[in-house]
Amino acid sequence: MPQAVIASRLRDGRAVFLDRNGRWVEFIQDSRIAQSEPEGEEIMESARRSEERQEIVDPYLIDVVVDGEAVRPVLNREIIRAAGPTIRTDLGRQAKR
Amino acid sequence: MYRYDEFDRRLVDERVEQFRRQVKRRLDGELSEDQFKPLRLLNGLYLQLHAYMLRIAIPYGCLSAIQLRKLAHIGRRYDKGYGHFTTRQNLQFHWIKLEETPDILAELAEVEMHGIQTSGNSFRNTTTDQYAGAAADELEDPRSYCEIIRQWSTLHPEFSFLPRKFKIAVTTTPHDRAAVKVHDIGLRMLRNEAGENGFEVMVGGGLGRTPFVGKVIRDFLPKQHLLSYLEAILRVYNQLGRRDNLFKARIKILVQQTGTEKFAKLVEEEWEQIKDGALQLPREEIERIASYFAPPSYEELDAQVPEFEAKIAENPDFQTWVKTNVFPHKQPGYAIANLSLKPVGGTPGDMSSEQMDAVADLADLYSFGEIRVSHRQNLVLPYVKRADLYSLWEQLSPLGLATPNIGLTSDIICCPGLDYCGLATARSIPIAEEISERFDDLDRLHEIGEVEIKISGCINACGHHHVGHIGILGLDKAGEEFYQLTLGGAADEDASLGKVVGPGFSGDEIVDAVETVLDTYVSIRDEGERFIETFRRVGMAPFKEGLYPK
Numbered sequence: 223m224p225q226a227v228i229a230s231r232l233r234d235g236r237a238v239f240l241d242r243n244g245r246w247v248e249f250i251q252d253s254r255i256a257q258s259e260p261e262g263e264e265i266m267e268s269a270r271r272s273e274e275r276q277e278i279v280d281p282y283l284i285d286v287v288v289d290g291e292a293v294r295p296v297l298n299r300e301i302i303r304a305a306g307p308t309i310r311t312d313l314g315r316q317a318k319r
Numbered sequence: 320m321y322r323y324d325e326f327d328r329r330l331v332d333e334r335v336e337q338f339r340r341q342v343k344r345r346l347d348g349e350l351s352e353d354q355f356k357p358l359r360l361l362n363g364l365y366l367q368l369h370a371y372m373l374r375i376a377i378p379y380g381c382l383s384a385i386q387l388r389k390l391a392h393i394g395r396r397y398d399k400g401y402g403h404f405t406t407r408q409n410l411q412f413h414w415i416k417l418e419e420t421p422d423i424l425a426e427l428a429e430v431e432m433h434g435i436q437t438s439g440n441s442f443r444n445t446t447t448d449q450y451a452g453a454a455a456d457e458l459e460d461p462r463s464y465c466e467i468i469r470q471w472s473t474l475h476p477e478f479s480f481l482p483r484k485f486k487i488a489v490t491t492t493p494h495d496r497a498a499v500k501v502h503d504i505g506l507r508m509l510r511n512e513a514g515e516n517g518f519e520v521m522v523g524g525g526l527g528r529t530p531f532v533g534k535v536i537r538d539f540l541p542k543q544h545l546l547s548y549l550e551a552i553l554r555v556y557n558q559l560g561r562r563d564n565l566f567k568a569r570i571k572i573l574v575q576q577t578g579t580e581k582f583a584k585l586v587e588e589e590w591e592q593i594k595d596g597a598l599q600l601p602r603e604e605i606e607r608i609a610s611y612f613a614p615p616s617y618e619e620l621d622a623q624v625p626e627f628e629a630k631i632a633e634n635p636d637f638q639t640w641v642k643t644n645v646f647p648h649k650q651p652g653y654a655i656a657n658l659s660l661k662p663v664g665g666t667p668g669d670m671s672s673e674q675m676d677a678v679a680d681l682a683d684l685y686s687f688g689e690i691r692v693s694h695r696q697n698l699v700l701p702y703v704k705r706a707d708l709y710s711l712w713e714q715l716s717p718l719g720l721a722t723p724n725i726g727l728t729s730d731i732i733c734c735p736g737l738d739y740c741g742l743a744t745a746r747s748i749p750i751a752e753e754i755s756e757r758f759d760d761l762d763r764l765h766e767i768g769e770v771e772i773k774i775s776g777c778i779n780a781c782g783h784h785h786v787g788h789i790g791i792l793g794l795d796k797a798g799e800e801f802y803q804l805t806l807g808g809a810a811d812e813d814a815s816l817g818k819v820v821g822p823g824f825s826g827d828e829i830v831d832a833v834e835t836v837l838d839t840y841v842s843i844r845d846e847g848e849r850f851i852e853t854f855r856r857v858g859m860a861p862f863k864e865g866l867y868p869k
Contacts, residue, residue: 302737
């Protein structure tokens with residue numbers, strides 16, 4: 223299953239995703255998608271180095287479904303992290319796009 | 320209200336500057352997350368799903384109008400314009416930035432607030448009756464004892480690294496509104512045959528993964544020995560409590576495994592060593608602390624207030640609000656007004672900055688500038704003249720704070736759940752919102768009467784589901800939200816743990832299940848019988864039959 227890396231940004235705690243350029247971005251659609259286990263390990267390694275540089279906290283791989291340009295996490299927890307609280311759709315990333 | 324002395328002021332100011340340095344070192348990369356985490360937790364700062372969460376202590380649920388305005392300001396400036404009152408009478412902000420936290424703590428310190436005692440394996444905010452100082456049925460004001468406990472426990476050197484967190488609750492009324500039986504230590508004030516007030520001491524209550532109702536280990540503790548007895552309990556726990564297993568580290572497990580009688584004996588032996596020492600509370604010291612909680616400058620009023628009675632007679636909506644949201648006061652001509660934070664379709668316990676500012680103004684106008692937070696996630700204005708209730712109600716209504724549902728189906732205790740919390744396994748708020756929408760008909764709500772629904776989004780039970788008349792626990796089952804229903808719990812003087820009714824329900828089914836339970840109750844209750852009384856009379860069977868028809 224395709225995967226992306228999610229983490230919390232150190233300065234503000236916001237959920238962020240690792241993109242193709244090794245930067246942390248706010249929208250999962252902009253994240254780098256690993257299509258294989260080795261590629262997943264590769265992007266996790268990049269995330270761990272970022273964690274050592276104290277840029278982010280607690281990175282981990284999440285399963286995602288890719289449908290065209292849309293990327294959606296599989297688990298409820300990560301769907302909510304990526305979008306924002308389901309009961310306040312005026313907050314979180316969902317309010318920005 | 321309690322006001323800081325020089326020690327409190329210095330402690331909080333020093334803590335702010337200490338944390339400012341710690342945050343800088345973290346942001347500069349000098350501290351790893353593992354090193355920083357215990358430091359931030361000492362100041363109430365968690366890292367959750369969307370951002371940092373700052374939990375702010377509201378000691379025993381007492382807030383001044385000035386403090387509430389500061390919380391409104393913090394919500395507006397540093398968060399997203401709202402805060403969430405918790406089941407431990409605290410307030411948390413869910414969208415905090417680490418880099419701004421030292422400034423927030425500095426702002427809080429200006430109004431004698433902080434995040435101490437809101438997290439970590441240490442003492443937590445001592446909680447009590449939200450009607451303290453105003454309730455007609457209290458033996459004494461419990462806030463004095465809560466404050467004495469706060470001063471004793473804050474940064475207590477011997478108990479800075481307890482096996483696990485530790486929660487104490489105090490009640491001084493026969494009807495327990497502080498859920499003392501489900502705390503690590505519950506203190507219930509009693510009067511003995513000699514007419515002296517003292518405490519019944521309960522230990523080992525708690526919710527979470529392994530719930531227990533607290534056990535009485537001392538029937539009557541003279542007030543002057545309060546601290547030495549607490550110290551003896553904590554010493555036994557600190558020495559014998561398990562540190563090898565997070566899930567077995569609370570004092571309730573120690574009491575269970577040791578046995579209540581043996582545990583009590585250990586405490587008594589320890590207490591014998593220290594009871595006559597420095598921790599004795601002289602009457603003068605109790606009175607000194609009590610003086611901070613002296614009654615406000617009440618007017619001498621008649622108990623009968625004709626203009627109030629007239630408004631009740633002419634306005635049915637006001638009458639309904641008075642019936643559910645207004646509580647008798649010890650002072651003639653005054654009342655306790657409950658402000659519901661449970662509007663139809665709203666998040667239980669959430670409050671916008673605008674609402675906070677408005678309530679602060681109303682507290683100044685009608686309640687000597689004081690506000691209380693209840694563990695049921697509502698606010699209270701404790702000193703309102705009965706003659707002012709109508710004006711108050713008129714002003715609360717447009718603010719969305721006059722829902723007449725205190726103690727009814729839609730007055731739901733609810734944790735933040737998976738919408739915010741990193742520990743949660745399912746969402747809880749949408750279930751609460753849907754229940755309140757399902758039961759939005761006031762006639763139906765009042766026809767059902769008093770029932771306590773409590774919802775937790777995980778086994779840690781911040782939503783107190785074990786002690787809900789109807790409890791709902793959200794779990795994850797193969798990636799789907801799934802809700803377990805318990806019936807028969809209670810958190811008052813007749814505390815009991817709810818029992819699982821049967822197989823759980825999907826998110827689409829759980830509100831129907833709650834409705835079935837309530838419809839069953841209405842169809843079988845005796846006249847005037849509350850939900851919990853019916854349940855205790857008939858047991859689980861009729862509810863099961865309604866929920867799982869063959």
